[in-house]
Amino acid sequence: MHLYIQGVEKTFAKVQALKSINLTIQAGKFTTLLGPSGCGKTTLLRILAGLETPDSGEIRMGKEYFFSSQLKVNKPIHLRKFGMVFQDFALWPHLTVFENIAFGLKATGQKQDLKKHVLEAIAMVRLQGMEQRYPHQLSGGQQQRVAFARAVVMKPKLVLFDEPLSALDALLRDEMRIELINLVRNIGLTAVYVTHDQTEALAMSDEIVVLNKGEILQIGSPEEIYRTPSHPFVAKFIGKSNWVIPDKQLIRPEHLQLEPFDSKMPYDSYEGIVKSTSYVGDRYEILVDTVMGRFTVYFDTRIPNGEPVKLYVKTQDIHEIKS
Amino acid sequence: MNHYKRFGMTLAILLLLMLVVIPLFFIFLTSIFPNGSLNLAAPLRIFIDNDLRETFFNTILLGVLVVGGTTLFALPLAWILAKTALRKHEWLDVLIMIPFMTPPYIGSMGWILFMQPKGYFEQFIPSSSKLSPYFFNLLGMVLIMSLHMLPLLYLILRNALLQVSGSIEDAAFIHGGKAFYVFRRIVLPLLFSSYAMGALLIFVKSISEFGAPATFGRRIGYYVITTEIQKYTSSWPIDFSKATSLATVLLSTCLIFWYVSSLISRKFTYNTISGKGSEGKIYVLKRWQTWLAWIYIIALLAIAIGVPYFSILVASIMKLRGGGLVWQNFTLIHYEKLLAWGSESMEALMNSLSLSLIVATICVIIGTVFALAIQKSRTWPQRIIDLFSLLPNTVPGIVMVVGLIIVWDAPWMPIPLYNTYGMVVLTYVIFFLPYTVQYVKANYSQIDESLFQAGRVLGGKMFYVLRRIILPLLLPSLLAGWMMTFTISIRELVGALMILPPAMQTSATYIYSQFEQGDLSLGMAMAVISVGLTIVMLLGINKISSKRKWSIE
Numbered sequence: 083m084h085l086y087i088q089g090v091e092k093t094f095a096k097v098q099a100l101k102s103i104n105l106t107i108q109a110g111k112f113t114t115l116l117g118p119s120g121c122g123k124t125t126l127l128r129i130l131a132g133l134e135t136p137d138s139g140e141i142r143m144g145k146e147y148f149f150s151s152q153l154k155v156n157k158p159i160h161l162r163k164f165g166m167v168f169q170d171f172a173l174w175p176h177l178t179v180f181e182n183i184a185f186g187l188k189a190t191g192q193k194q195d196l197k198k199h200v201l202e203a204i205a206m207v208r209l210q211g212m213e214q215r216y217p218h219q220l221s222g223g224q225q226q227r228v229a230f231a232r233a234v235v236m237k238p239k240l241v242l243f244d245e246p247l248s249a250l251d252a253l254l255r256d257e258m259r260i261e262l263i264n265l266v267r268n269i270g271l272t273a274v275y276v277t278h279d280q281t282e283a284l285a286m287s288d289e290i291v292v293l294n295k296g297e298i299l300q301i302g303s304p305e306e307i308y309r310t311p312s313h314p315f316v317a318k319f320i321g322k323s324n325w326v327i328p329d330k331q332l333i334r335p336e337h338l339q340l341e342p343f344d345s346k347m348p349y350d351s352y353e354g355i356v357k358s359t360s361y362v363g364d365r366y367e368i369l370v371d372t373v374m375g376r377f378t379v380y381f382d383t384r385i386p387n388g389e390p391v392k393l394y395v396k397t398q399d400i401h402e403i404k405s
Numbered sequence: 406m407n408h409y410k411r412f413g414m415t416l417a418i419l420l421l422l423m424l425v426v427i428p429l430f431f432i433f434l435t436s437i438f439p440n441g442s443l444n445l446a447a448p449l450r451i452f453i454d455n456d457l458r459e460t461f462f463n464t465i466l467l468g469v470l471v472v473g474g475t476t477l478f479a480l481p482l483a484w485i486l487a488k489t490a491l492r493k494h495e496w497l498d499v500l501i502m503i504p505f506m507t508p509p510y511i512g513s514m515g516w517i518l519f520m521q522p523k524g525y526f527e528q529f530i531p532s533s534s535k536l537s538p539y540f541f542n543l544l545g546m547v548l549i550m551s552l553h554m555l556p557l558l559y560l561i562l563r564n565a566l567l568q569v570s571g572s573i574e575d576a577a578f579i580h581g582g583k584a585f586y587v588f589r590r591i592v593l594p595l596l597f598s599s600y601a602m603g604a605l606l607i608f609v610k611s612i613s614e615f616g617a618p619a620t621f622g623r624r625i626g627y628y629v630i631t632t633e634i635q636k637y638t639s640s641w642p643i644d645f646s647k648a649t650s651l652a653t654v655l656l657s658t659c660l661i662f663w664y665v666s667s668l669i670s671r672k673f674t675y676n677t678i679s680g681k682g683s684e685g686k687i688y689v690l691k692r693w694q695t696w697l698a699w700i701y702i703i704a705l706l707a708i709a710i711g712v713p714y715f716s717i718l719v720a721s722i723m724k725l726r727g728g729g730l731v732w733q734n735f736t737l738i739h740y741e742k743l744l745a746w747g748s749e750s751m752e753a754l755m756n757s758l759s760l761s762l763i764v765a766t767i768c769v770i771i772g773t774v775f776a777l778a779i780q781k782s783r784t785w786p787q788r789i790i791d792l793f794s795l796l797p798n799t800v801p802g803i804v805m806v807v808g809l810i811i812v813w814d815a816p817w818m819p820i821p822l823y824n825t826y827g828m829v830v831l832t833y834v835i836f837f838l839p840y841t842v843q844y845v846k847a848n849y850s851q852i853d854e855s856l857f858q859a860g861r862v863l864g865g866k867m868f869y870v871l872r873r874i875i876l877p878l879l880l881p882s883l884l885a886g887w888m889m890t891f892t893i894s895i896r897e898l899v900g901a902l903m904i905l906p907p908a909m910q911t912s913a914t915y916i917y918s919q920f921e922q923g924d925l926s927l928g929m930a931m932a933v934i935s936v937g938l939t940i941v942m943l944l945g946i947n948k949i950s951s952k953r954k955w956s957i958e
Contacts, residue, residue: 166576185590
């Protein structure tokens with residue numbers, strides 16, 4: 083069942099954290115709330131969990147209302163039956179891996195087959211043999227997996243992720259990202275994932291919701307968000323952009339090249355002077371000053387600073403933001 | 406340079422051995438030589454002797470009940486002021502500390518005046534006279550002592566609650582826990598180690614407490630080890646072997662409990678603080694719940710502060726004790742008499758003030774030297790100094806006094822200090838040394854060593870660095886240590902009762918003797934002055950530690 087969020091608003095001490103949010107979370111899909119810090123993404127997630135109460139609006143799944151200012155419904159947190167993975171994992175330090183995962187089942191009185199369910203969850207995250215360990219005896223990645231198993235063991239209708247990878251170091255983060263998305267896909271979970279990391283959002287999501295200053299700017303698949311941003315902020319926040327007309331027309335760096343096209347396709351060209359070259363391993367990122375401003379281009383060799391160059395782009399690759 | 410250091414360390418250890426460790430050792434020695442012959446089992450005879458056994462179990466029972474009472478008061482208070490919107494009222498913390506600043510003997514006197522037949526409570530509500538008999542028993546004493554200990558446990562529990570990161574509780578709610586279930590399964594277990602340590606601290610403090618049992622306990626015929634030790638050492642028939650047996654048992658009990666407490670803290674301490682999102686969960690209360698919380702806090706403060714302070718204040722300004730609570734019956738004449746130059750009371754007050762001045766100054770000097778020697782207690786001589794210099798705070802005051810009496814009154818003692826002013830100073834210094842040591846040590850450990858190293862690298866000699874860098878940085882803790890020592894010296898009762906030379910009085914012994922048999926109003930006027938000084942001083946310490954131009958981070 084889809085989760086409908088309609089007209090949800092929230093104000094903290096006169097600061098409007100969320101301005102009338104309308105959003106449908108598709109069942110079985112991985113939806114990411116993406117935005118800079120303070121954009122309201124975490125507030126929205128906490129509202130879904132029930133940890134914050136919105137000022138007005140409605141949150142429901144089919145006929146099951148979680149919150150409605152009109153109907154005066156506010157379902158208590160523990161009755162919403164969601165799962166959540168926290169930024170700091172929030173594992174209970176005095177309970178073992180097994181007890182951490184079993185907590186939800188015990189708290190809601192699902193004692194039948196408890197052991198079987200918990201062991202299944204442990205097997206799923208490949209932590210067999212660590213049932214009796216305490217959280218402090220686990221590595222960061224293992225703690226993350228326990229947190230995940232704990233969130234999904236109850237077969238929740240919705241799992242919330244609050245920047246779960248940000249506490250891990252870079253190498254582990256890439257590894258866990260793949261593992262996490264595989265787990266979510268295999269179980270067929272409905273997931274809402276909060277992050278400020280565009281790489282994570284693009285790599286994991288079925289749908290990305292870009293937020294800024296408490297407003298939804300764009301909803302779409304990762305490809306749509308990257309290729310056809312509908313708002314200048316979205317274009318600037320995700321990926322690099324070269325603005326032909328400020329806030330109106332842009333070119334992604336990979337569409338620019340330093341030689342003319344052979345094809346008959348229409349193309350544009352811009353003259354400029356190389357400002358600097360930085361080597362990033364698999365390519366050179368070259369900053370070029372043009373009359374339109376500073377452009378970023380990718381190239382396969384170094385170009386001396388101050389050298390005049392000409393940049394070419396297919397007309398179809400110039401994206402126009404319609405507003 | 407190293408020679409100086411080694412010499413200083415050796416001197417410090419020798420001094421502590423002589424002043425602290427040897428007296429405690431002599432208690433043990435005296436207790437196992439009851440009649441001049443060795444009897445290792447002698448201290449254990451208190452379990453055979455009916456009277457002594459009863460004293461022992463009375464003491465343990467009192468400790469247990471006070472822990473229970475304190476928990477009952479402190480846990481809801483800590484939860485309200487850590488987990489609800491009420492926690493923004495920081496001024497409440499200052500108020501809540503007042504019962505702990507009130508010396509228990511003065512608090513007990515206030516309660517006695519309030520609850521006794523024809524007391525102030527009865528004058529307010531005549532029908533309350535039926536309550537009086539229910540108050541003057543063990544439970545009344547437990548109430549008085551629990552209210553006195555309440556601030557300690559409250560602070561410990563509140564800090565522990567604040568350290569539980571919010572997401573740890575959120576996670577429990579999201580994964581299906583009801584409020585009470587989450588409290589029981591998640592919050593309480595995480596509090597366990599802090600609570601256990603707090604409870605043990607309160608237990609040890611309760612069984613070491615002398616003031617409340619000496620005033621309230623005697624009245625209801627409830628005798629504990631501390632009061633019995635005092636009886637056996639200062640009133641006829643004097644029996645040092647019984648006193649030392651009791652002291653040995655009390656000391657062992659305390660040390661065992663300290664040890665258990667350190668075991669618990671090592672085993673059950675969890676790292677509940679996480680980097681991000683650890684602001685702590687705040688529960689939103691409904692209106693009636695907020696009211697309930699306020700009523701609880703106000704009622705608690707009213708009985709913990711209101712009752713004793715009201716009573717001693719009223720007693721100090723009443724013309725006629727039977728005259729009732731009417732305006733015409735109030736006077737300041739008692740204060741006039743009390744502070745009249747040359748009077749017995751003024752002399753006692755001056756004795757207290759001069760003693761406190763001398764003791765505080767000596768403590769700060771020696772304490773700072775010790776704290777600087779201890780540094781971050783890395784080597785074993787440093788650890789020994791650390792342990793020994795904090796020992797007087799661990800050991801019940803009365804036990805320390807008995808040890809000092811045995812050593813300094815011994816026939817072989819060449820220094821004729823006993824029964825002089827110097828002996829009082831020495832006893833007080835030993836009693837209160839731990840405060841300065843602890844303050845300065847805590848302060849010192851916050852200062853990054855690079856600050857000293859920078860001073861040395863830039864060419865400062867050892868003493869120059871000490872004078873220009875270390876001492877100025879330590880100044881706040883020196884001041885705090887001085888003021889703390891001054892304050893508690895003024896009110897010290899047990900040390901004064903047992904060690905003052907004949908014909909010398911301090912404000913504490915004056916209050917005690919006037920309350921027992923004498924002019925109650927004068928005694929209570931002295932109590933008001935003594936408590937007033939305490940509060941002014943402690944507010945001063947608070948200010949010093951909060952208002953500094955710079956901070957050492």
